[in-house]
Amino acid sequence: MGRLSDYINGTGAGTRSAGVGAAGGNDMLGVEVNEAAAEAHLKALARMLTSDKDTRKRLQAIIRRELKAARNRTAADVHNALENDPRKAYRAVKHSVYKQILGGNVSILAARKAGAKYELIRQRIVDTDPHHHGGNRIPMSDRTYNLQTYYGKDRGFILRFINSGTVERHTRFGNRGAIAPRGMFERTAPWHLDTAAAVVAEAFEQEFAAVYNEEMNNQ
Amino acid sequence: MGKATSIVRLTAETNDYEKKIKQAQRTFNNFTKSLGIDMKKVSALGLALGAVTTAVKVAGDAFKNNEKIVDEWGRVTKSAQSVYDGFLNSLNTGNISGYIRNINDIVNAARAAYDALDELGTFNAFNQINEMKARTGFTEAITAFREGTGSKESVRAAAEALKGQLSERQNYEQTAYDAAIRDYAEKRGVNEEMLRKALSGSYGDYKALKNLPLTGVENRYQAGGMFGQGTGYSYQVKVAANEAEALGEMLRKLNDNKLAELQALGKTAESTAYEVSQVDRQLVRALGQKRVTGSGGGATGGGQKGLTPEQYAEWYGMAYYTALANTINSELKDAPIIQESLISEEDIAIEEKFADAIETLAERTERLHETWDLVAGSISTVGGALAGLEDPTARIIGTAMQAVATLALAYAEATAKAAKLGPVAWLGFAATGLATFVGAASTIKNTTKGGFADGGIVPGNYYNDQLHTADYGISSGELILNKSQQNAIASQLRQAGGMALTATVSGEQIRFVLNNYGRRTGRGEVLTSKFN
Numbered sequence: 001m002g003r004l005s006d007y008i009n010g011t012g013a014g015t016r017s018a019g020v021g022a023a024g025g026n027d028m029l030g031v032e033v034n035e036a037a038a039e040a041h042l043k044a045l046a047r048m049l050t051s052d053k054d055t056r057k058r059l060q061a062i063i064r065r066e067l068k069a070a071r072n073r074t075a076a077d078v079h080n081a082l083e084n085d086p087r088k089a090y091r092a093v094k095h096s097v098y099k100q101i102l103g104g105n106v107s108i109l110a111a112r113k114a115g116a117k118y119e120l121i122r123q124r125i126v127d128t129d130p131h132h133h134g135g136n137r138i139p140m141s142d143r144t145y146n147l148q149t150y151y152g153k154d155r156g157f158i159l160r161f162i163n164s165g166t167v168e169r170h171t172r173f174g175n176r177g178a179i180a181p182r183g184m185f186e187r188t189a190p191w192h193l194d195t196a197a198a199v200v201a202e203a204f205e206q207e208f209a210a211v212y213n214e215e216m217n218n219q
Numbered sequence: 220m221g222k223a224t225s226i227v228r229l230t231a232e233t234n235d236y237e238k239k240i241k242q243a244q245r246t247f248n249n250f251t252k253s254l255g256i257d258m259k260k261v262s263a264l265g266l267a268l269g270a271v272t273t274a275v276k277v278a279g280d281a282f283k284n285n286e287k288i289v290d291e292w293g294r295v296t297k298s299a300q301s302v303y304d305g306f307l308n309s310l311n312t313g314n315i316s317g318y319i320r321n322i323n324d325i326v327n328a329a330r331a332a333y334d335a336l337d338e339l340g341t342f343n344a345f346n347q348i349n350e351m352k353a354r355t356g357f358t359e360a361i362t363a364f365r366e367g368t369g370s371k372e373s374v375r376a377a378a379e380a381l382k383g384q385l386s387e388r389q390n391y392e393q394t395a396y397d398a399a400i401r402d403y404a405e406k407r408g409v410n411e412e413m414l415r416k417a418l419s420g421s422y423g424d425y426k427a428l429k430n431l432p433l434t435g436v437e438n439r440y441q442a443g444g445m446f447g448q449g450t451g452y453s454y455q456v457k458v459a460a461n462e463a464e465a466l467g468e469m470l471r472k473l474n475d476n477k478l479a480e481l482q483a484l485g486k487t488a489e490s491t492a493y494e495v496s497q498v499d500r501q502l503v504r505a506l507g508q509k510r511v512t513g514s515g516g517g518a519t520g521g522g523q524k525g526l527t528p529e530q531y532a533e534w535y536g537m538a539y540y541t542a543l544a545n546t547i548n549s550e551l552k553d554a555p556i557i558q559e560s561l562i563s564e565e566d567i568a569i570e571e572k573f574a575d576a577i578e579t580l581a582e583r584t585e586r587l588h589e590t591w592d593l594v595a596g597s598i599s600t601v602g603g604a605l606a607g608l609e610d611p612t613a614r615i616i617g618t619a620m621q622a623v624a625t626l627a628l629a630y631a632e633a634t635a636k637a638a639k640l641g642p643v644a645w646l647g648f649a650a651t652g653l654a655t656f657v658g659a660a661s662t663i664k665n666t667t668k669g670g671f672a673d674g675g676i677v678p679g680n681y682y683n684d685q686l687h688t689a690d691y692g693i694s695s696g697e698l699i700l701n702k703s704q705q706n707a708i709a710s711q712l713r714q715a716g717g718m719a720l721t722a723t724v725s726g727e728q729i730r731f732v733l734n735n736y737g738r739r740t741g742r743g744e745v746l747t748s749k750f751n
Contacts, residue, residue, distance in 0.1 A: 045244050050233050059231075067229065103230030164223040186224035193227045200229070 044215035048208055050102065055211060062203045064097045067104045070189075070196040071095035074106055077188035078159065092156035093185075106189055108159045159185070324405050332402035335395040342391045350388070353381040357498070361505040371506055378502040385495045392488035399484055403477060409469050417466040418482050425478055431467035 050056055071093055079090035094111070097104040165181030360377035363369030400418075404411040417425050470478070 042244070045240060049237060049240055051237075063229070063231075098230075101230060102233060103228060105226050105228040107226035109225055160225060163225065181223050183223045186227075189224070189227045193229055197229055200231075204231075 040215045040218070044212045047211050047215060055207075056102075058207055059102055059204065060097055062200055062207065063102065063104050066196040066200050066203070067095040067097060067106060070192040071106050073192045074185070074189045077192075078184055081182065081184035081188075082162070087155055087158065089155040089158035089162075092159050094156075106193060108156050108163060108185055110156055328398070328402040328405040332395075332398040335391075335398035339391045339395040342388065346384070346388065350381075350384045353377070353384045357381045357501075361501070364505065374502065374505055378498055382495055382498050385491055385498065389488055389491040389495065392484070392491055396481070396484045396488050399481055403473075403481060407473060409472070413466055413469055414473075416462075417470055418478065418485060422463050422466065425470055425482070426475075428463060428467045429470045431464055 046052065047055055050059065075090050075093040078093055079085065082090060093106065093108055095104060095106045161179055162182050163185045164183075166179040168178045169176040357374075357377040357380070360369055360374045364371065364374050400415055401411055404414050416422075417428060422428055
C-alpha cells in the first residue's frame with residue numbers, strides 16, 4: 001500500500017476511473033486514480049509549506065546543525081590566526097538561529113544575555129605531597145591572576161579589537177598605541193557559511209522529499 | 220574601529236517556494252475539477268509534483284551562494300528553455316521528428332552558450348582594472364620615451380601587455396558570440412554558417428536582406444542568359460545573389476530582437492579586435508617608424524591609407540561584397556528576358572526535368588488531400604476525447620503534453636548515460652519543463668484575446684456559444700488552430716505513428732518524473748502505464 005505505482009496503475013484501494021466521455025475516454029487518457037494516494041499527495045503538499053510547524057522545526061534543526069559546524073570551523077581558523085591567545089578568545093565565536101525567519105548567523109558580537117560561560121584556565125597545582133595539608137600554598141602569580149580575573153564573561157571584545165583594530169589609546173601611563181585590524185573573521189567566516197549554505201540546500205531538498213515520502217507511505 | 224565584518228548571516232528566501240507550493244495545490248484542485256471528480260484529487264500529480272519540485276529547487280537556490288551550483292542550475296534552466304523554444308518552433312514548422320533527433324545538440328549548445336556568456340561576464344567583471352593598468356602603463360611608457368627617460372623596449376613591452384589583455388578579452392567575446400550563434404541556430408533549426416554570414420555585414424544590414432525578394436535568380440541565369448556559366452565575375456554575382464536571397468529567406472523566420480542582440484555581441488568582439496590594431500598603430504607612431512601598410516599584402520593592396528594588412532583585407536572583402544550586392548540589385552532591376560536562341564540543349568533538358576517535377580508535385584498534392592481526410596478523422600477522435608475536459612488550460616496541456624512527454628522521454632534516454640546532470644538536477648530539468656508548460660498554457664490563455672490568426676484558446680467564462688465572430692458562435696475554452704498548426708499536428712500524427720494517440724495526458728509525464736524520483740530514492744522504476 002501507499003506505493004506510487006498504485007497511484008497510476010490503480011491497483012490500490014479506492015481506485016476509480018478518471019476517464020472522460022462516454023466511450024473510450026478512459027482508454028484515451030490511460031489514467032486511473034487512487035483516491036487514497038491523491039489525498040496523501042494533497043496532504044503532503046500542505047505539509048511541505050514552511051508554515052507547517054513540524055516541517056519548520058525540522059528545517060530549523062538542519063540550519064542549527066550546519067551553523068554549529070560552520071561556527072566550529074570558523075573558531076578553529078580564528079584560533080590558528082591568533083599568534084598568542086592565552087585567554088582562549090577564539091571561543092567567543094558564536095552562532096544563533098533565528099526564531100521568526102528561516103536562517104541564522106555566526107558572529108563575534110557581544111552576547112545579549114549572560115548565557116555562555118567559557119572554561120577558565122585551571123590553576124596550576126604544585127603541591128602534590130599527600131602529607132602536606134593546607135592546600136596550595138604557592139601564591140597565584142600576577143600573570144595567572146590577570147588571566148583568571150579580568151572583567152567580563154564575554155571574550156568577544158578581544159576578538160573584536162584584533163579583528164577590527166582600535167584607535168590610538170592615550171592613557172595616563174602613556175601612549176598605548178593602536179591595534180591594526182587583522183580581519184581574520186571576515187576572511188574565514190563567509191567561506192564556511194557558503195559551505196553551510198550549500199549543505200543546507202541539499203538537506204532541505206532531502207527533507208522535502210522525506211516529507212513527501214512519509215505521506216505517501218502512510219496513506 | 221575599522222569596518223571589518225563581525226557577523227555573517229544565512230537566510231532562506233521562502234516566498235517563492237511557498238508561492239509555488241500553493242500554486243501546485245491550486246493546479247491540483249483545478250485539474251481534478253476539470254476531470255469531473257468532486258474530490259480534490261486526481262492524476263494531475265505530474266503537474267503538481269513538477270511544480271513542487273521546482274519550488275524545492277528554488278528554495279534550495281536561495282541557499283546556494285556557491286557559484287558552481289548556481290551555474291549548474293543556470294545551465295539546466297537555459298537548456299530547458301531552449302528545449303521548450305525548440306519544441307514551439309518545431310510545432311510551427313511541423314518538423315517534430317527532426318526536433319527529437321536534434322534535442323541533444325540543442326541542449327549542448329544551450330549549455331555552451333551559458334558557459335561562454337558567464338565566462339565573459341566574469342572576465343569583464345574582474346579584468347577591467349588590469350586592462351586599465353595596462354593601458355595607463357602604455358601611455359606612460361610612450362610619454363617617458365618622448366621625454367627621453369624611457370626606452371623603446373619598455374614601450375614595446377607595455378604595448379604587448381596591453382595587446383595581451385585586449386586579445387584575451389576579444390577571445391572571450393568571440394567565444395561567447397560563436398556559442399550564442401550556435402545556440403540560436405540549433406534552437407531555431409537554421410544553418411549556423413548561414414546565420415553567421417547574414418549577421419557578418421558582408422551583405423549589408425540584415426534588415427535589408429530580409430526584404431530581398433525570392434526571385435529564383437539561379438534559375439534565370441542558369442539558362443545561360445547574359446552571363447552564361449563560368450567562374451568569372453558574373454558567375455560570382457549570380458552565386459552571391461542566390462546566397463543573399465537564401466539568407467533573406469532564412470532571416471524572415473527569425474526574431475528581430477534576438478538578431479540585433481546577436482549582432483551586438485559580434486560587434487563587441489570586432490571593436491575589441493580593432494582596439495588591438497589601434498595599439499599597433501600607436502606603437503608605430505610613438506616610436507617614429509615608418510608604418511607598414513597593406514601594399515605588401517596583395518596585388519590590389521595599398522589603396523586605403525592608414526590600414527593594417529588585416530584591416531585592409533577586411534575592408535577589401537566588405538567592399539567586394541558591397542559591390543556585388545549593388546550589381547545584383549541593378550541586374551535584377553533590368554533582368555534580361557532569356558532568348559530562345561541562347562538556350563542550349565542542356566538547358567532544355569533541365570527545363571523538362573523541372574516540368575516533370577511540377578507534375579510530380581501536383582500528384583503528391585492530390586495524395587496529400589486524400590491523406591488529410593484520414594488525418595482529420597484522427598484529429599476529431601483526439602479532439603472528441605479532449606473535449607470532455609472542461610478546463611481550457613487542461614485541454615491545451617493535454618495536447619501539448621503528449622508531445623512533450625515523448626520528447627522528454629527521448630531526452631531522458633539520450634542523456635541518462637552521460638549523466639552529467641545527476642538525478643537531482645535532472646528532476647529539476649523535468650520540473651522546469653513542466654512548470655514552463657503550465658505557465659505557457661496560461662500565457663496562451665491571456666494572449667489569445669482578440670483574433671485567432673495564430674490559433675489559441677478562447678478566453679473568458681462564456682459558454683453556450685455566446686461569443687460571436689463574423690459567422691460562428693464560439694464558447695470559452697474552445698481551442699482554435701490556424702492552418703499551419705493544423706498541418707503541424709497532422710504531420711506529427713503521421714510521422715510519429717502512435718505517439719500522440721497512445722501517450723496519456725499525464726501518464727507519461729508522471730511516469731517520467733516519478734521514475735526519476737524512484738531512482739533517486741532507490742525505489743526503482745515504480746510506474747508503468749498499462750497501455751504501453
